[in-house]
Amino acid sequence: MRGADVAFSGVTKSYGAFDALKDFELAIRPGEFLTLLGPSGSGKTTSLMLLAGFAFPSRGHVLINGRDVSKVPSYRRDQGIVFQSYSLFPHMTIEQNLAFPLETRGMARGDIARKTADALTMVRLDGFQGRYPDQLSGGQQQRVALARALVADPPLLLMDEPLGALDKNLREEMQLEIKHIQESLKLTVLYVTHDQEEALTMSDRIVVMNEGRIQQTGTPVELYERPKTRFVAEFVGDVNIVPGRVETAGARTCFRSEDGAVAMACPPGWAPDGEAPSCAAVRPEKIAMDLAAGPQGQERGQGHGHEPELGRVRIDGRIREAIYLGQMTRYVIDAGPAQFVAKRMSGPGERRFQLHDEVTLSWFADDFVALR
Ligand SMILES: Nc1ncnc2c1ncn2[C@@H]1O[C@H](COP(=O)(O)OP(=O)(O)OP(=O)(O)O)[C@@H](O)[C@H]1O
Ligand SMILES: [Mg+2]
Incomplete structure (x- = not known):
């Protein structure tokens, strides 16, 4: 039948x-x-x-x-x-x-x-x-x-x-x-x-x-x-929501978070002629984490944003919470006034980070989704 x-x-x-x-x-x-x-x-x-x-x-x-x-x-x-x-x-x-x-x-x-x-x-x-x-x-x-x-x-x-x-x-x-x-x-x-x-x-x-x-x-x-x-982003799975807006300066179109810490040169599809997003979202497992290079913490300032970059978003922060869940670790990172959740699998070669580590979070612009 x-x-x-x-x-x-x-x-x-x-x-x-x-x-x-x-x-x-x-x-x-x-x-x-x-x-x-x-x-x-x-x-x-x-x-x-x-x-x-x-x-x-x-x-x-x-x-x-x-x-x-x-x-x-x-x-x-x-x-x-x-x-x-x-x-x-x-x-x-x-x-x-x-x-x-x-x-x-x-x-x-x-x-x-x-x-x-x-x-x-x-x-x-x-x-x-x-x-x-x-x-x-x-x-x-x-x-x-x-x-x-x-x-x-x-x-x-x-x-x-x-x-x-x-x-x-x-x-x-x-x-x-x-x-x-x-x-x-x-x-x-x-x-x-x-x-x-x-x-x-x-x-x-x-x-x-x-x-x-x-x-x-x-x-x-x-x-x-x-x-x-x-x-939809919040109902289906865990997600980091970044409130912000799309700005155009000369030939450059950027997404900038309200707190100024997250900046990204917008890929196609984010252009201002499309429906303007009021926020953007990234899933916790899409966020890569590295120990921050160079001067640490207070000196550089928590939540310090990087220059807008095409194809990648970077932001500095400090680990406030690390919960080991067996197959993965769930981290909460303070980045200026904002907080991010990142999930890292416990795979081969995956580094385990410690509480208070200064880290740089980064994710691909393709994994940063504009939301209404
Ligand atoms: N016979 C009815 N008379 C008046 N209101 C009703 C009636 N049946 C449903 N509703 C209302 O319609 C809305 C949708 O109800 P529905 O049962 O479709 O929800 P649901 O998505 O199945 O929720 P749940 O997950 O709680 O089962 C609710 O606000 C409910 O109170
Ligand atoms: Mg029902």
Whole structure:
């Protein structure tokens, strides 16, 4: 079965005067794993409910395989749904839970037995047919919920925080399992989470949402490496934000931080004819660190900036905090009034710095992203 093709076209969902979702525009390709990521109340569940047919748009349209389903109720749509709570029937065995959606479709007994057995194999629960839900662990119950969502071969799977109740290890194991199942069945998935690592691990594309609006849509790499707004940069991963502005002096265009310590000759794309950034961002692991050369500390002045340079940003500072985390060390560096976080892997040849070391931080201009 081929995955479904989904489109939200200008969808707004209002509750009274409040818009839970505003002008929502999104196309999900057949076989794509798409994740809605955002803080609490950003409209993730609302979007999923509109696609599930448990809620209906106030304006705009929802299309599945080109057909307008905006007013079609859930039971007339061909999809599987998994919620955070397992919602299995407690008085039915696992086999009866799985058979239920097939029986309601009037499927023949032999086919039901075959399909429920296949679905249990898929989620690695062979031999659990006769148990009741309360005889299974949380992870096993969620596997059954997944098997039940998929037993009727839907082309579309909707999941709302399905791993929210599981501990970290089990969560990570299930993330990969769900991803493998989705890929082998070529399912279209709309997945909801507020966990950015989960979104990065599982998704083909991520939609970052805030206050009912899409902030940015992109692949995990695009969102992490090329965030467009401060909100996205801060929501997806750790980041150093440098407030400042772009200045033009003669033929030179420079980015200068508010405190004057960070200066960079702007590469193309930062030119003032583009939308002027109000700040720039660099990820902690993109920052290289060297012991500062020459006169130290007070003499030279903390947070001393270097002359704007094309292709690289440099700034001096002093290590205020060094936290050893095994595979890496996380440093906090005072650089004038500003603070930077840098992460250095504990790889071969990597130097370990000490508290109060005077250091020069540097990063490539390509890793310095202009934000709105
Ligand atoms: N039936 C409703 N009536 C009124 N307001 C609602 C209703 N359903 C949702 N909302 C509001 O719409 C907004 C978006 O809710 P939604 O459930 O989509 O958020 P979410 O992104 O899923 O958040 P969470 O991560 O907490 O689950 C919230 O402010 C919520 O209070
Ligand atoms: Mg929700």
